[in-house]
Amino acid sequence: MMRILVNAGPTREHIDTVRYISNASTGRMGYAIAARAADLGHTVTLVSGPVGLAPPRSVHLIEVVSAAEMFDACVRAFADCDAAVLTAAVCDYRPAVRHEQKLKKQAVPLTLALEPTPDIAAHLGAVKGSRVVVAFALEDHDAQAHAERKLQEKQADAVILNSPDNIGGDHAAISILTADGQWSPTIEGAKDEVAAEILRLVGQLCRRT
Numbered sequence: 001m002m003r004i005l006v007n008a009g010p011t012r013e014h015i016d017t018v019r020y021i022s023n024a025s026t027g028r029m030g031y032a033i034a035a036r037a038a039d040l041g042h043t044v045t046l047v048s049g050p051v052g053l054a055p056p057r058s059v060h061l062i063e064v065v066s067a068a069e070m071f072d073a074c075v076r077a078f079a080d081c082d083a084a085v086l087t088a089a090v091c092d093y094r095p096a097v098r099h100e101q102k103l104k105k106q107a108v109p110l111t112l113a114l115e116p117t118p119d120i121a122a123h124l125g126a127v128k129g130s131r132v133v134v135a136f137a138l139e140d141h142d143a144q145a146h147a148e149r150k151l152q153e154k155q156a157d158a159v160i161l162n163s164p165d166n167i168g169g170d171h172a173a174i175s176i177l178t179a180d181g182q183w184s185p186t187i188e189g190a191k192d193e194v195a196a197e198i199l200r201l202v203g204q205l206c207r208r209t
Helices: 028-039 067-078 120-127 143-153 191-208
Strands: 003-008 043-048 060-063 083-086 093-095 114-116 132-138 158-162 171-178 187-190
Touching: 003 028, 003 067, 028 043, 028 191, 043 067, 067 083, 067 120, 083 120, 083 191, 120 132, 132 143, 132 191, 143 158, 143 171, 158 191, 171 191, 187 191
Parallel strands: 003 043, 003 083, 043 060, 083 132, 132 158
Antiparallel strands: 093 114, 158 171, 171 187
């Protein structure tokens, strides 16, 4: 049995006390992977951004909001794991300043300074040693080229190429790029079925290390 870290859902990067930057991720794919892994008897830690989903049974759930919180939680959890499956749609940028009061609307343009958030996949890839890191790439153009670059930059063992069309529904279509440069055929089906295929890949990768 494996000890698996899964992250899921969006992050929220606050501008002020009520407004934030986020994205449309629902967390369904990550929750499906966590649930299927737990059903198979694996020990699962699920680090989740804000979602409207019930936590899977027999999963250790850590709820976070921001990218920084998700980074810290994933780094701590990965220390005791054999593999990480990084499905979360972490915001790439956050406001450089978080205002402590609600900003009032004015009749002039507002310029918002942004700074990069911590890169979870790159950090885990750099420290993984013999462990396995599987990253997700959500792309809407030049998809394979972006996924191939991500595989190298994050030092991942595999990248799951995802599409915006998969967001929010119970169905998904993915392709898998492994570290040897090989692409799988498209894997399509209900998200729990796709989750089973991803976990089969994780098991194969763990056995190789």
